[in-house]
Amino acid sequence: MVRTASTDAGVTGGPTLAVVAREAGVSVPTASKVVNGREDVAPETRRRVTEALDRLGYVRRPRFDASRPPRLIDLVVHSLDSSWSGAVLHGVEEAAHDAGLDVVVSAALSRSRVDRPQRGWLDRLTARGSSGVLFNLAELTGSQYAWLEQQRTPFVMIDPVVEPPPGVVSVGAANWQGGVTATEHLLALGHERIAVIAGPRRRMCSGARVAGYRSALASAGLAPRPEYLRDGGFDESVAHRRTHELLDLPEPPTAVFVCSDRMALGVCLALAERGLEVPRDISVVGFDDLPEARWTTPALTTVRQPLAEMAATGLRLLLRMMDGEHPEGTRTELSTRLVERASTAPPRRPPGT
Incomplete structure (x- = not known):
């Protein structure tokens, strides 16, 4: 109270x-x-x-009772029913156990804006006596940033939706390099007609992945084709529709870089509906390396971003801030890497060649 x-x-x-x-x-x-x-x-x-x-x-x-050491932090996630959140929870859980912390987990993001905390949530944070906050995939308003600053509540953003204000500590993945790696893998297999299905344009991570895709094409002497760039909004059903649009082009792509594994599921479904085989007819690369990537048939080649490690790093940074320190750099990026499975292969040669 x-x-x-x-x-x-x-x-x-x-x-x-x-x-x-x-x-x-x-x-x-x-x-x-x-x-x-x-x-x-x-x-x-x-x-x-x-x-x-x-x-x-x-x-x-x-x-609060000053004789009791602060041992409670809040983790705010965008949902509790996704494997993404499961990986973040796993990373926080292990790091919190090592530090002797209790963690309150809440999906306190607005239904109208799934990346923005609901009004009133910060009041509840005050009432329960949390000493710090980890925000995952969140976008705060100016007044919420001001509230946290005025209350001197340390917080860290894990994979923030947009570029945070100067001085805000955040942890993310090397998304640009991941986009480069995915595209270079397809280029090395011999693909030149490579499409990309991106996340929301305003998402910082999505923009970086597409920028990496463009950079890899440019390094290979290829100009990005506007008709091959589609916005899937990190939504499986939208990616499904975008794949049908790509297949209806006069010259459809031979490979698709999909900027999330969940969207890649929608891509593979659309390809199956058109009677196409992965990777014989078209190669697919995802991004995230969620458990779903191993469950597909064929298993999905994807770019792994270390979600659990990102969460654990965020918690360790938060602990330092709770102790009165401030990290030297406000942005920490963990490396990504390509995980090759069975969804990519050289482009199919036309009959008679």
């Missing part, structure tokens, strides 16, 4: 909350909301109150 700040003198007999409210030009209840970490305060109002608190030397009362 969130404690209500007193309007009397602060912990050390300093200025009262009423004095702070007058200084900031707000009501005492509004100043109390800022002190107690409530998120239903406008960013500009929060800034004025925070500056007044610091200027007047108001000492906030400890919200």
